[in-house]
Amino acid sequence: MEKSLRPRRSVLYMPGANAKALDKARSLAADALILDLEDAVAPDAKLMARQQVAQAVNAGGYAPREVIVRVNGLNTEWGKADLEAVAPLPIDGVLLPKIEHPQQLHDALSILDAVNPDHHLPLWIMAETPKGMLNIAQIVQNQPRLSVIVMGTSDLAKDLRVRHTPDRVGLLVPLSLCVIAARAYGLDIIDGVYLDLNDEIGYNAACQQGRDMGFDGKTLIHPKQIEAANQAFAPSAQEVEQAHAVITAWEQAKNEGKGVVVVNGRLVEYLHVIEAQRILALAQAITSLGA
Incomplete structure (x- = not known):
């Protein structure tokens, strides 16, 4: 049996700078929440978002939802402080963006464990760059604290210069590479977001395609997408x-x-x-x- 059977059908991004969204997340039917300090937060709101996320998590009320915080990369001015701030929080994991080599995981763990050596926070990683695709097997092997790969298909499509087509033909190879790596090393893997909130038919088809490809769930950008993901990635x-x-x-x-x-x-x-x-x-x- 796989090491984890925690449902991760619907994984919803919530902007850390939006206090109302952080509060609303407590009542949503998503399996997991990604409280975001990175892409969803403007540079001038990064510090405020970090404080709001810490306050929201400490206030509690998110169970049974899995709570993950996506930090900024260590190559940014906010990354190290983000990791230091989330290390003591009662969360289920930390999501690292734009991972391209194993050293990035080791560096993040060193910072987390220096602040809170007893917490042993699991890591989630974003697979969203061409180098990340080429190195995915090397990145995920021998990483006992790594739990989940999250596909960042928007950034990946931009870097690969592929079009967002309904069949995602330009992304099938990197998506499959990451699924193979996840299964080879006992990880869960979550499909990327669907950006058109008004295209219900296309979104449902994307959920079904993701499940058929072997993904455990889908990352979401709006609560209206939760129900379809929960249905698609659950056993019928x-x-x-x-x-x-x-x-x-x-x-x-x-x-x-x-x-x-x-x-x-x-x-x-x-x-x-x-x-x-x-x-x-x-x-x-x-x-x-x-x-």
């Missing part, structure tokens, strides 16, 4: 029913000494049993969230 009722049937048939065949199992006309092997167990565990975890 049919999948849950099929998973139960696979496990029941496998156990029955094993007890009867049979070597071949067929469920609904399809041959079942042990690999299908493992996947069925994962589906049921994910469905149970979603139920536990009250979603």
